[in-house]
Amino acid sequence: MKTHTAEFKNEIKKQGREIDSVITYTENGATITLSNEDLNAVTPSYKGSLLKSTMRQLEIDSNVSIPLDTIINFQFGVKVRDNEVQDYRDNYDYVNYGNYVVKKVEKQEANDSYLITCYDKMVYSMIDYETPKINGVAITYPITIRNYIAAICSHLGLTFKNASSTFTNYDKEIPGELYLDSNGKTMYYTFRDVLDELAAVTASSICINEVDDELEIRYTNNTNDTIDEENLKNVNVSFGKLFGPINQITLSRSADADKISKNDAASISENGLTELKIMDNQILNGDDRQDYLNEIFSKLNGLSFYLNNYSTYGVCYYNLCDRYNVSVGETLYSCIMFNDEVLITQGLEENIITDEPLNTSTNYAEVAKEQREDNRAKIEVDKANARVEAIVENIGEDGEVTGASLLLAINNDTSQATIHADKISLEGLTTINNNFEIDTNGNAILNGGDINLHDNGDPFDLDQSTIFISGISSTYGNFYNYKSSMWEYMQNNAVNGTTYSNTNSALGIKIYYNDTTGVEPVYKGININLKDDITDTYVNPQIHIYADPEGDFTNIIPSGIGINGPNAGISINNKSVVLEDEFYYSSGDYTFSTLCAVGFVSGGTQEIVFSFPVGKSMANINSISIVSGAITIRGTSGYVENSGTSPYFSLTNTNSYTYSVNSPDEGNIRFSITKKSGTYSNVTNNTPVVVYLRNVKLRFS
Amino acid sequence: MFIDTNSLQVKVGNGNYISLGNYITEAKYEYNKLYASDSGRNLAGVMVSTLIGIFPKITLKFAPLTKSQLETLIPIFDSARQTLRYYDPNKKAYTTMETYTGNYSITDINIIGNNIKNKEFEVSFISTRKRA
Numbered sequence: 062m063k064t065h066t067a068e069f070k071n072e073i074k075k076q077g078r079e080i081d082s083v084i085t086y087t088e089n090g091a092t093i094t095l096s097n098e099d100l101n102a103v104t105p106s107y108k109g110s111l112l113k114s115t116m117r118q119l120e121i122d123s124n125v126s127i128p129l130d131t132i133i134n135f136q137f138g139v140k141v142r143d144n145e146v147q148d149y150r151d152n153y154d155y156v157n158y159g160n161y162v163v164k165k166v167e168k169q170e171a172n173d174s175y176l177i178t179c180y181d182k183m184v185y186s187m188i189d190y191e192t193p194k195i196n197g198v199a200i201t202y203p204i205t206i207r208n209y210i211a212a213i214c215s216h217l218g219l220t221f222k223n224a225s226s227t228f229t230n231y232d233k234e235i236p237g238e239l240y241l242d243s244n245g246k247t248m249y250y251t252f253r254d255v256l257d258e259l260a261a262v263t264a265s266s267i268c269i270n271e272v273d274d275e276l277e278i279r280y281t282n283n284t285n286d287t288i289d290e291e292n293l294k295n296v297n298v299s300f301g302k303l304f305g306p307i308n309q310i311t312l313s314r315s316a317d318a319d320k321i322s323k324n325d326a327a328s329i330s331e332n333g334l335t336e337l338k339i340m341d342n343q344i345l346n347g348d349d350r351q352d353y354l355n356e357i358f359s360k361l362n363g364l365s366f367y368l369n370n371y372s373t374y375g376v377c378y379y380n381l382c383d384r385y386n387v388s389v390g391e392t393l394y395s396c397i398m399f400n401d402e403v404l405i406t407q408g409l410e411e412n413i414i415t416d417e418p419l420n421t422s423t424n425y426a427e428v429a430k431e432q433r434e435d436n437r438a439k440i441e442v443d444k445a446n447a448r449v450e451a452i453v454e455n456i457g458e459d460g461e462v463t464g465a466s467l468l469l470a471i472n473n474d475t476s477q478a479t480i481h482a483d484k485i486s487l488e489g490l491t492t493i494n495n496n497f498e499i500d501t502n503g504n505a506i507l508n509g510g511d512i513n514l515h516d517n518g519d520p521f522d523l524d525q526s527t528i529f530i531s532g533i534s535s536t537y538g539n540f541y542n543y544k545s546s547m548w549e550y551m552q553n554n555a556v557n558g559t560t561y562s563n564t565n566s567a568l569g570i571k572i573y574y575n576d577t578t579g580v581e582p583v584y585k586g587i588n589i590n591l592k593d594d595i596t597d598t599y600v601n602p603q604i605h606i607y608a609d610p611e612g613d614f615t616n617i618i619p620s621g622i623g624i625n626g627p628n629a630g631i632s633i634n635n636k637s638v639v640l641e642d643e644f645y646y647s648s649g650d651y652t653f654s655t656l657c658a659v660g661f662v663s664g665g666t667q668e669i670v671f672s673f674p675v676g677k678s679m680a681n682i683n684s685i686s687i688v689s690g691a692i693t694i695r696g697t698s699g700y701v702e703n704s705g706t707s708p709y710f711s712l713t714n715t716n717s718y719t720y721s722v723n724s725p726d727e728g729n730i731r732f733s734i735t736k737k738s739g740t741y742s743n744v745t746n747n748t749p750v751v752v753y754l755r756n757v758k759l760r761f762s
Numbered sequence: 763m764f765i766d767t768n769s770l771q772v773k774v775g776n777g778n779y780i781s782l783g784n785y786i787t788e789a790k791y792e793y794n795k796l797y798a799s800d801s802g803r804n805l806a807g808v809m810v811s812t813l814i815g816i817f818p819k820i821t822l823k824f825a826p827l828t829k830s831q832l833e834t835l836i837p838i839f840d841s842a843r844q845t846l847r848y849y850d851p852n853k854k855a856y857t858t859m860e861t862y863t864g865n866y867s868i869t870d871i872n873i874i875g876n877n878i879k880n881k882e883f884e885v886s887f888i889s890t891r892k893r894a
Contacts, residue, residue, distance in 0.1 A: 074804070077795070077813040145853070149894055290805035298805060374800065374810045389805065408800030408812040 062284045063271065065378040068141035069154040073375050073409075074291045079140035080375075080409050081153045084121065086133040096150075099125045101174055105135065105158050106402040109381050111361075111418040112339065114256040114267040116183035117381075119161045126175045131163045133179060137377055137405065156378050159271035181269040183276075185217045186252035190240045203234040206344075210259055213252060214276050222275035229264040229360045230353050239343040243446045261339045262353060264360035266382050266399075279382050281364070281397055287386040288376055294410075297372040300387070300394050304417055305365025309336040310358040312345050315449075319439030321351060323358040337361060337418065346442065367394040368415050375409040447471045645678040648762045650688060656754040660694065660732075663746040667739070669694060671752045672731040679724035682761040687720055690757030692734065694750050722759065730759070764789045769849045769856070770820070772887070774841045785835065787882065788823035793852075796892070815892020818859060820848060822887070826879035832868070839863050839885050846887050861887040 072078050082103045084095040102122040109115035119135055127133060138153030146152060161179035169176055192199045193212035200212045207224070214221040223231075240250040260267045263278050270277045308328035313320040322336075339345060345353050366384070379385060379398045387394045400414040440451045447470065454464035465482035491499045498506045653675075660671030679685075721733045732752070764770060767783030794817050801811030827835070838844060843860055850857040864886035872878045 074810065076809050076811055077797070078810075079813050079815070291808060291810075293805040295803050295805050295807070374802075374804060406798065407814050408798030410800055 062282070062286065062380055062383050063156040063158070063378040065156045066141070066154045069139050069156065070378065072139045072141050072154075073377060078409075079153075080405065081138040081140070081150065081155075082405055083136045083138065083150065083155065084123075084127075084133050085136075086127060086131050088128065088131065093125075095123060095125055099123055101172070101406070103135065103137075103405040104403065105137075105405075107381060107400065109266055109268070109399045110416075111266065111337070111399075112261040112264065114183065114186075114253060114260050115381055116253075117159065117161070117181040117269070117271075119158070119179040121175075121177040121179070122169075122172075123175050123177055124173070126166055126168075127163050127177055129163050129166060132160050133163060134158075134160050137403070157271065159269070160274050182219060182274055183253070183256075183269050185219060186213075186256055188217075188251060189247055190250040190252050190255055191216075191247075192238060192241065192245075202237045205231065206233050206235065206259065206262060207231040209235055210276070210278075213255065217252060219269075220273075220275040222270055222273070222277040226278070228278045228280075229356045230262050233262075233349070233353060233356075235344060236347065239444075242444065248444050258342045258344055261342050262344050262357075264357045268381055271380060280360075281382050281384050282380070283384045284379070286379075286383075287388050287393070288373075289388040290390075292373045292376055293387075293389070294372040294374060297370070297412075298389075299370040300389065300392075301368035301370075303365055304368055305335050306332055306363045307335050307337055307361050307365070308332065308363070309334060310354060310361060311336055311338045312342070312350050312354050313338065313340045314346055314440055315341045315442040318451075319441075321354060323354050325362055328363070335365075341442070343444070365395075366397040366415065368417055369394065369396055370414045371412075373411045373413065375403065375411045376413075377403055377409075377411060645681045646675070646761050647681055650758055650760050652756060652758045653690075653754055654756055656757070658732075658752045658754070660750050660752045661747045662694075662741050662750050663748065665740045667736040667741070669734045669741070669750065669752070670731060671750075672725065672729045673752075673754070674728055675730050676728075678727040679730070679761070680727045682724060684762050685722045685724060685730065686760045686762075687722055688758035688760050690759075691755045692732070692757070693753040693755065694734075695753070763791060763849045763851045765849050770822070771847045772838055772861075773845050774838055774843075779847065780834070780838065782822060785824050785827060785831065786822045787825045790821040790823075791848075792819040792821070793893075794819055817889045817892055818848075818850070819886060819888045820846065820861075821884055823882060823884050826881060828876050828879055829874045830876060832874070832880065839866060843890070844887065846889075850893070852893075857893070859889040859893070860891060861889055863887055 073080075081097055082100050084100065084103070086093055100121065100123055102120075104120040105117065106120075107115055107117040119133075121127075135158040136155040137158060138150065138155035140152050141154045142152040144152055159181060161181055162184055163177055163179050164184060165176075165178040167176045168174075193209070193216040194200070195212050195215045200209070204212070207226075207228075211221040211224050214224075238245075240248060240255055242248055256267050265278045265280055268277055268279055269275070306328055309322055309324035311320050311322040324334075324336075339357070367387075369387070371387075379401070381398055381401075383398045385396055385398070387396055396413075396415055398413070398415075399418075400416070402412045404410045404412070438453045440449065442449050449469045451467045452464065453466075454462055463483070466480070468477070468479040468481075470477050470479075487499075490501060496508050496510055498508070500506075656673050658671040658673035660669045662669045717737055719735045719737060721735075723731055725731045732754075764783070768781045770782045770786070770789060771779035772782055773779045796814040796817055798812035798814055801809070804810050824835070841863075843862055845858055846861045847856055847858045849855070866883060866885045868883045869881040871881060874880060
């Protein structure tokens, strides 16, 4: 309560009270006094709350300007005497509103006056926070709460009123710097923000004392003073519910998580729950916060006061946190001053408001009470080290811990997100680094990257590992999908006698190489030995070699070479080719430069027939025609047909002869030359003749 | 309170006081209270207001005056501010106050000269500040 006289208290509510305002300050060594002649209006005010710091404000409409940063003192008086005195102020009793710092001066041209805004010395805390210094030396940690506040005051040029007092949590220790990051850089706290948090830690309101300008840890002050209807206006008078008694204090970390509480169960049962919550306080975020909570609860448990909003003709002597009574009719309201505004012009009006302080409803189910430690859930926010960790844990009856955690941190300029859990589910379209995508249908798309398999840096052990692709269980998976390196690996590393089977087929491929125990293998390679893995017998197995022109197994073309089991030969274009027997002729033109065969001719006949072997099977040839060539037929005594200077016949000359050629069997070609007229003569039946073929071109088809 | 012919004097600026007692036939002293706009009734129904102060007002009735007498007084009536000295019974002493004058009018029914005078007229002197 401001120091005041009984006369002041009585006169201020009287009809015809006379008031006075006095502002004094020093300028250039001289004391300047501004009175009613100079002042058009003065408005002192403050907005405070439980567990907060409070700064008082003074707004002046003055005919005289005051320099910035000037320390001014404001007193408000009520006339209580009518003595004939030289200084009229001797007839007034004053209350001291304390000192203020001029922070803003605006000229009001319309009124030719100055609007001056001032604050108490709490304004010195409205600067960026840095490690407090005492006489220029930074404090070290750990440090007690009391010494920490004292250091802040020293740093700001203030005096700590409670430097030798005991107060809530005064002796708790702050382990390290909480309001700068690990590199000592700002996290954009101000000293005012820190004082707010210290107000919560000390369960107080932190303010500047009106008399001595010292920073004070202020608790509720019981004035035992009562005002009544004579002080109140007959409009705008509202007294609300009784707030409290406070019977639960809850501390929570960032995002209102990881709550702990302490309460008075009996009070809750009798009065209902009235909770004060302190959220995301850096000093109350540590593992020792339970200890802080105990003292805060002890200080605030049971506190109650009436909420209100009323206007008066002026009381003017209550300070922040003063408890007082308001008598209205038969009701006595016990109130605490938190918000005040005094409007001093030609007249006087004072507006007082007390709102409900920090209070949120708490679901008991979310609170981890001391006795429920089998379940833990917390979010730890370490602003200084840029680290957030969310942890949930359950301790089973057997003591086994089941938990999951999410860690976000920055280490050496690298950001890190780590998730630990028994099961991690990602739902929805999932994209990783804009390269790998898994849609909700299970389709995985890798855009431009490789899938590399290795075994702790060593080559992937194909014998020990299994790749499952499309439901096929195979040591190498689906053969259509292997790369050439896999064959190289198989060629160089396949285990002798290992069978690699396709479980969807009865056929398997057995890899082996010549390996004589104790002897360096002569060769390593892949010999394909076809075997039915199920019956363990050869069942007409086949291997077909396919071409893959696209190189991506999307357009596999049979190359026309197949291996049809053991001793089955090779098929070319689906025609069998016997590798160990003679090759088959295929369609085309073939020239036999010189062939000699024996034919038989009979006198009186027109036909000579002879055959000669051709060295390959004609099994694939359906027809033979003569393209060109000549034949010489010589008997035992010369030419069978004496054609003069041309001892041979052109096979394309069909004027005198007709020719035909066929393949009577797979290994021979037979010619038949038939004279169109006349018969062969001078020969006995079946006279052997020698037939020479000269550059005979035959067409096989 | 008019207690003698010299208990009501007026001057302008740093000029000399002129005793008005020689010119008036009547002086009416008003002690007007000025209240602030916060006047009202409190919750108990009691009237409450802030008294800004008492602003004295002295209304003087002047006798018919000669031309030269008028020429002496009218400059004072027409000035922006005057200093009026009067005897205040509340103070039980002579009190000076800064005043301003109200509107006034003078009626002539004859040609004014040193012997021909105007009719009586009134002038008010109103304090600019509350009485200390």
